[in-house]
Amino acid sequence: MSITEKAKEILANSGYKVTNQRKRILEIILDNTHRHMSAEEIYEIVKDENLDVGLATVYRALELFEELNIIHKMNFGDGRSRYELKEEDHHHHHLVCTSCNEVFEVDEDLLDQLEEKVEKKYKFRITGHHLKFLGICENCHEQQRLGD
Ligand SMILES: [Zn+2]
Ligand SMILES: [Zn+2]
Ligand SMILES: [Zn+2]
Incomplete structure (x- = not known):
């Protein structure tokens, strides 16, 4: 099972809808996981895609993914929280x-x-x-x- 599918399953099993916005935000994290994206950086990408996603939506989605243990938050001391996929084997x-x-x-x-x-x-x-x-x-x- 791909990580995206796994993440979708986690969302669905927890009673959350896999909205297009959530799906896209998750995809961006997956595509850039080694870049440790911040909410602002993710927002910069979705902003240009006409998905009707505000910065608050990005924050809420990230919070949800974190709660569900799909991603984890890191602080590298530059004043921004950064996110990365939780990979048990990596x-x-x-x-x-x-x-x-x-x-x-x-x-x-x-x-x-x-x-x-x-x-x-x-x-x-x-x-x-x-x-x-x-x-x-x-x-x-x-x-x-x-x-x-
Ligand atoms: Zn890392
Ligand atoms: Zn340097
Ligand atoms: Zn270690």
Whole structure:
């Protein structure tokens, strides 16, 4: 089953209608999931498509998708919430460039050992974690170097 179909099923099973607007907003997130779209960016796309979608509609749809665990919200410190599909089989972390605000993905999850240590030491059963690395990306680093 494709993710869109899965998402439609989740909506339907929860008693929500799969309106054209909701469907389109979901599609945009799916098409751009690695770009970590903000509500404003999604709105910029639907605005041009004559779908009669306002920014408030986008916010409401995103809230709903989040409630239903289809997407999750992230904050990279640039003042905007960003959204990404929840993929159980694709757990990843983020590198946030504090100079250009670009977000990069780290595919490996290197935290298993750390979790084990923490669980033992604090007798705490870990069910998940959030992690983002802040720093300077290769491009910005290069530009800073050239600027010297
Ligand atoms: Zn990501
Ligand atoms: Zn950068
Ligand atoms: Zn992880």
